[in-house]
Amino acid sequence: MILDAQNQFDSNVALTATAASTNYIDLSESRQIQQGEQLGVLITVSVTAASGGTYEFQLQSSASSGFGSTVNLFDVTIPAATLVAGAQIFIPLPEGLVTTLEFLRLYYILGGTSPTITLSSYLQPQEAIDAYTDYPSGFVIAGH
Numbered sequence: 001m002i003l004d005a006q007n008q009f010d011s012n013v014a015l016t017a018t019a020a021s022t023n024y025i026d027l028s029e030s031r032q033i034q035q036g037e038q039l040g041v042l043i044t045v046s047v048t049a050a051s052g053g054t055y056e057f058q059l060q061s062s063a064s065s066g067f068g069s070t071v072n073l074f075d076v077t078i079p080a081a082t083l084v085a086g087a088q089i090f091i092p093l094p095e096g097l098v099t100t101l102e103f104l105r106l107y108y109i110l111g112g113t114s115p116t117i118t119l120s121s122y123l124q125p126q127e128a129i130d131a132y133t134d135y136p137s138g139f140v141i142a143g144h
Contacts, residue, residue, distance in 0.1 A: 006025070007025060007122050007123040007124065008023055008120070008121070008122050009021035009022070009023050009024075009025070009041075009105065009106040009121040009122065009123070010022050010023065010106070010119065010120055010121045011120045012046050012118055012119075012120055013118065013119060013120070014047070014116070014117075014118045015108055015110055015115070015116065015117050015118070015119070016110070016114075016115065016116050017110055017115075018107075018108060018109045018110050018111075019107075019108055019110075020060075020067065020105055020106070020107050020108075021105045021106040021107070021108070021121065023105075024065060024067070024103050024104060024105040025103065025104040025105070025123055026065070026102065026103055027101075027102050027103065027104065037125045037126060037127050038092055038093075038125065038126040038127075039092070039093050039123060039124070039125055039126070040090050040091050040092040040093050040123075040124065040125075040126060041057070041059055041090070041091045041093075041106065041121060041122070041123060041124070042088060042089070042090050042121065042122045042123075042124040043057065043078075043088070043089045043090075043091070043119055043120075043121045044087070044088050044119060044120045044121070045083050045084060045085055045086065045087045045088075045089075045117065045118070045119050046085060046118040046119060046120065047085055047116075047117065047118035048083065048084045048085045048117075049080045049083035049084075049115070049116065049117040050080065050113075050114055050115055050116045050117070051080050051081070052080075052112050052113030052114055052115070053080055053110055053111065053112040053113065053114065053115025053116065053117070054077065054080070054109075054110065054111040054112040054115065055077065055078050055079075055080060055083060055108070055109075055110060055115065055117060056075065056076070056077045056078075056108070056109035056110075056111075057074075057075075057076050057077075057078065057091065057106060057107075057108060057109075058072050058073075058074065058075045058076075058106070058107040058108075058109065059072070059073040059074050059091075059093070059104060059105075059106060059107075060072055060073065060104070060105050060106070060107050061073055061101040061103065061104055062101055062102070062103045062105075063101050063102060063103070064102075064103065065103050067103065067105060070107075071101060073093065073094065073104075074091060074093070074094060076091050080112075083117055083119075090124070090126065092126065104123065106121050
């Protein structure tokens with residue numbers, strides 16, 4: 001899978017409380033961001049989520065990089081049991097999404113008893129994830 005650093009919200013961030021993503025995506029101009037193939041947020045879990053925690057993910061848009069006023073484009077709660085090391089969760093952007101706001105970020109809402117999780121997150125096309133093959137360690141691919 002090819003991941004674009006310009007579309008990265010976080011890389012191996014260790015979360016223990018509610019927080020905004022480290023990075024935001026600057027769309028540079030008002031436009032429809034969902035022309036063509038299905039876009040969504042890819043969350044890859046590095047360290048399994050604590051089972052007593054609750055984990056909610058919001059994709060927020062704003063007219064400014066300071067995110068003083070936000071619009072939630074989606075709000076998804078994912079069960080801790082799903083957030084195991086190595087898991088990849090793809091959350092598609094809502095169909096017909098048109099944003100006139102310039103900036104996107106993820107917002108992580110952690111609750112419950114001692115929530116912890118380490119993850120990476122990206123804005124990613126669905127097709128790139130579907131084409132990804134995770135080969136086992138030591139697997140050799142030979143050319144003809």
